[in-house]
Amino acid sequence: MLKVENLRKSFFTEEIETIALNGVSFEVKEGEFVAVMGPSGCGKSTLLNILGLLDNPTGGSYSLLGQEVGNLKEKDRTMFRKGNIGFVFQSFNLIDELSVSENVELPLIYMGVKSSERKERVAKMLDRMNISHRADHFPQQLSGGQQQRVAIARALVSNPKLILADEPTGNLDSKNGLDVMNLLQELNREGTTIIMVTHSQHDATFASRTICLFDGKIVTDVKSRL
């Protein structure tokens, strides 16, 4: 599915270089559920951004679905993301002005899917997430758990090959958090590859593999016994 080798990422602020990732290498196979852990500032989110083609690495290589994508231009990264990668964020990142169904429909619009097909796929996805009854509501009218389910629906509606989740339960209470993790695990069992950044040891137990980062380097890469 994806392979990174000697991945490096530096940020420059006022002539000071901050190294976020320092020679990270690993491979994720199709169908894996990988948890990325580590303390704040260790480079988890930076790694996720690079894996999600939201950012380019400073050095090293990144191959996704058999194609080198580490140095793609912004326009090409956008094209590659469409239909291949789905995102789930800690703060849900739903668009307040759009209804639940419009939020879910968003990636399909940018993929150029026809309107009738979009409606059909959105309806199915909302149904699957058990939030069909909230289709016409706006994000502010939903609970945190419901909002995250909408965000997952949006991530999945384009049938991506890879889901990237950044602290998906960070803003949820324990019950809603558990629901979300169960949902992600179910998706993984159905074949979706998931990479999840988390602080939570509990959430990491849902993954089949856990990578620990420290100071921009992988310190452990362990397969779960599950």
Next chain:
Amino acid sequence: MYIKNFITLLRRYTTSSLLNVVGMAIAFAAIYLISVQVNHDLSYNRVIKNSERIYRLEYPNETGNGRWDIWWNRQFPDKLVSICPEIEAAGSIGVLAHSMYQDEYSIHRNAIVENFTISLAGAEPEGLAVFPFEIVAGSLDDLATGDEMIISESVANKFNLSVGDDLHYGRGAMNSAIRTIVAIYKDFPKPSTISMPMGYVLLKPQAQASESDWMDTYYVRLQEGADVKDIEQRMTQMVIDEAIKNGTSEEDLVEVLHRATPRLTSICDLYFIKDAPTEGLSGNRSTTNSLIAIAVLILVISFINFVNFFFALIPSRIRVVNNYKIFGAPTWKLRLNFLVETVGLILVALLVAVIIVCVFAETPLKEYISTSVAINDNWALAGSIAGGVILLGVIVSLYPAWYITKFSPAFVIKGDFASSRSGRILRYALVGVQYIISITLIICSIFVYRQHQFMLKRDMGFDRENLLSVEVPFEAMNPDVESSRLDYTKRDALLDKLTQNPQIKGVTFGDIELVSNAEGSWGRPLENGDKAIFSIHTVSWNFLDVMGIEIVEGRDFLSSDDNTITGAMIFNETAQKIYGLTFETKMLGHLYGHNANIVGFCKDFNFAPADRNIEPFAFMVCGHYGWDMPRHAYIRTIAGADIAEVRRYVFDTLMEMAPYADPEKIKVEFFDKELEDLYYLEEKLSTLIAMFSFLSIVISIIGVFGLVLFETQYRRREIGIRRVHGASVGGILQMFNRKYINIVAICSAVAIPVSHYIISRWMEQYVYRVEMSWWVYALAVGVILLITIITVSLRSWSAANENPTESIMK
């Protein structure tokens, strides 16, 4: 504390404060400039004491074209006013200087001759009594003959003149005659017509005035409370009674009434009058009204920006307000703080506006304002505007100040004001109003400009190419010794001399400009009892040939027509058709007792401005007898002539023929310049509307730019999310543009019919109108659309290109 808060506002919200100040400063400067012009227009003549009781006496133009004449033979108005006891003063007085009173004067002091120009008008003592002359030296009673004069105080000071000074004047041969200054009067306030002459001489006594002289304007001053309509009716009745007494049949009385009903026009209305000759400055009511409307619209646009910026900042500022509230600040204090902010912003904008006005006063554009735009000269007006906009600003900011402070702190902590739907709709609606105003102004300004160009360039029925004009000095055309017969010797010598230049194809002369509003009119009885009424233009014999006016029947004038007693006349087709004129028609010519000698008919052409249709018209070569020699010269050059050289040659020739002429007055201009002068008011309107439309667009676009700025700021996260889910930069630009394009589309649907209505009404004043082309509307919408797309795209480009991870994570 309030000042400190205001400075914090400027620092914290620099962009919005800057945009607000720039928008308001432009608006205030524009409003000031418009107000200076409007104040000038509306106060014209009203600055004269008792102006509301002073009237000009007028009578209908004989041609029945709906216009009114003002040049009287003094015997008639004297009779009319004699039956109206409520007229407390009445008499002939000119408010325009006339060359017949001479303007080249000199004074001999200590064997040194000082020369200067004093433009004088004529009046009879009764006419002077109508206006409130305030004598500062000498006495009006001493103005007893044509050898005395009175001058204004400013002229006396300028040339160091005093009562008792003898001024020498005279035509050509060296200042033989003398006029004595008998009184100096305080200058009349401006703007006013009576303030224009530099002094007065006495008109010939009435007893010496010829019955055929119709050349004096007549003014009356009424008692307070006098009924103008009643006076007009009594005068009309007198005209009827006189007509009956003179044997006019009852059926002809209708015509008498139609053509001889006197009218009193207040001097307060003279500036805007359109159906009678103007004296002094004139304006156009529609221009003044348009300017007032534009000023109001600009004010609306600028305050819309103010309100929009305020509401756009609410999501960010409400948290600060909330913090103040939590720590105990009373609501009224917070509201007062916002009002102080408003006043502060307006004061800064006013300061910037002063700078803009000062810069404007140094540009050629200031010529389009009829009076000084310097703030020193308009303190009261500037102060009123400053006070007015501050008051208005406070009123406008009351609602936003109330709104931002009305929420409870708890609600504010929870709520997200950036996404307030009603707030957004309000902002877009206000921007919509700005768009409607801007599109309407653009459409109107394009049509006004096109109409102006159309009037200048349309085919008028004669050849306008390679044509120059110049007013020839009196001495260059007329013999040194006055004669009862017209002597063409000097004219022919001038003609010969001018046409010796190989670049000059022909030279001809008319009494006034060929296209004007001031042509003379004649009424002449016909054999069948009808009366032919037509405009008359006295010309030299080669006029039609040089001007390229086609003869459709009969012959052109011949040089031998100069040597006839009755002269010769050529009528236009319209006169021929309306009155059934033939070469045998018996009609009185310019010499009573002699029939007109009709020698031809010419093709119709436009001798009047575009607001008048083609009417009956005649050219006349006077023959032996006439009045002033036609001195308005038209010079046809060869194609590709060196115009500068021709101008120099004409000037030198005229100065050679009239060495005492004022060189400043010899202006050799293109014919098109004559037309431009004729349509000066249209040009002024066109320029002013275009200028202020441009400003309104700038202010509107500042508002749009500000809104997009805030919107992209508040929607950074949304843009990031969309980018993450596959939106391209182009897609984001499209998203922002689509909204504004929709607003422009909706506003165009409102602005187009509104502007069509306005411009159709405005066009009604012209007989010859430019076509109401659809592309003008499309162009206006296109311009606004283009500016909007550029503004929105420029601003949203940076937001769309931001790394989405940064905006999402914030």
